[in-house]
Amino acid sequence: MSVVSGTENAGGQGAAGLRLRRRVLRRLDAKVSPYLYIAPFFVVFGIFGLFPLGYTAYVSLTDRNLLAPVSHFIGLHNYALLIHDSYFWNAVENTFGIWFLSTVPQLGLALVIAHVLNTKLRARTFFRMAVLLPQVTSLVAVALIFTQLFGHDYGFVNYALGQVGVHHVYWESGRLSSWIALSVMIIWRWTGYNALIYLAAMQSIPEELYEAAAVDGARRFRQFVHVTVPMLRPTILFTVIISTIGGLQLFTEPYLFQPRASGGTGGASRQYQTIVMYLYEKFLGSTQFKFGYAAAIAWCLVLLIALFGLVNYLLVSRIRSAEA
């Protein structure tokens, strides 16, 4: 743009002056422009990402409450309370339980689907798109559709189970049953996405490895176990980490599992209240508005995600070295 205006003014200026001006502009462009181009990201992240996160740390050290005009610095008091808060540990247990029940079958199924999609298929694009379709559906819609499906008196799931002689299950009221129902929602939405990621990785495995395995007499199943899975370890690691970060922040599905607004308690006996739901309950859900306490929960969650991500990382890479 600046170059354009420079040429417009060229008529009134000497050629030397114009050249000098161009050179200055060019130097300026080379030195300054790159920073201008990357600045928007850092500005947005700084204002809406970094500052709040740091501020969360500060708020967690206060007794800040929306209803109180002033807040006081109370040190680690919120964290001390949190460690003895049985509702918090209940939420931690629920979150990890649901994470386990949803992630293990999901990634296993995704591997199998990817393996099947990796054959020479007719209508290949159709199958890939169909598998990805659930990903397009919003969390809210998934939660509400499945809540209806899992309804105890009129839901389709209990009807179908009734056809094979299983008595009506009260999905929402039990601990394990509610975890299973929520896991089904998560599995339904995410399996196809993970399958496509695995498929992409499978297609970059050199064909020679399969040929060698075939020469050694390995059939498809053994090729899958001894070639595909070991070669996919980095990708599996990636999906486990992603599902850890996402799974520990679970909120929408359990929040909407009980149709009536409950302020995020997650069932009558908090049987499926997750960590973020508990955070929300302390934050805005109940009328307590305990911002300081909620901020402490947020920081504990960050810590848990980092720790658990690390544990998963070590676990998956250990399996790799054991089998190699």
Place this chain on the structure above:
Amino acid sequence: MVAQSSAIPRGRSRRRVHRAVARRFDSAGPLTYLFLLLVVAGSLFPLYWSLVVASHTNAAVYAYPPKLLPGANLFHNIRRLFDSGIVSVDFAKALVNSAIVASVVTVSVVFLSALAGFAFAKLEFRGRKLLFLLVLATLLVPVQLGLIPLYIQMIHFGWLNSIKAVIAPNLCTAFGVFLMRQYIVGGVPNELIAAARVDGCNSWRVFWHVVLPAVRPMAAVLGLLTFMNTWNDFLWPFIVLNARNPTVQVAVSDIATVAYVPDYSLILTGCFISILPLLAVFLLLGRQIVGGIMQGAIKG
């Protein structure tokens, strides 16, 4: 077969044999198709079910055994959904809000990501590597967890219950910058940029006339993913918006949570309507989305 393939010398004929071996193990039998069709049925069923429930009266939804085929009440339910006398939220406004939020965020993310990606991929400047690492590091920070101070911040800005609060934090994402940078490194030849430089283009004009046209395929993928994620986002809009000025997701969740006995035909009509735009986009451009996810998986 084993003996044959090792006896044949290198070259074309050997490759053909290799392919034959591979094909024998790659052929998809009827069982494969049966399995895949079951998976497809599982993917489609909940969406089909939302249509079934949305097309019956609520009394029929509370019938046993449940109705398995669509009924004739879909349009009646849609009319109820947009009737402010029946529903607690302004659903038309919610749709408009979501369309505005998702469009603005998408355009901004694609444009700013391409710009930053271009700088990181093709321009020389001090601290480039370090700053790019910083961008990647922010990917690991669960930003949503800053939501308490962000909420306090929105009170100070006076943005509570305004869609500005939903748009501003999402205007630029590390994921987008990363994706664009990776694409521009490989997808935009240095010769093209050098040629434009010789023609006297400054970096902005290089970006506008050379880079932006070249990144269109990735821009389409990033745009689609961003639009979907923004349209579907729930937690943050739910915290800063209320039922009078909601996005679609907030509106649907509000309809579901206010009634003592949930009106499922109405709730799932809302779900169905909220899915429709994305379904349309997906049917039109699903191929690109699939390609984009698989591409991202390889590079990431």
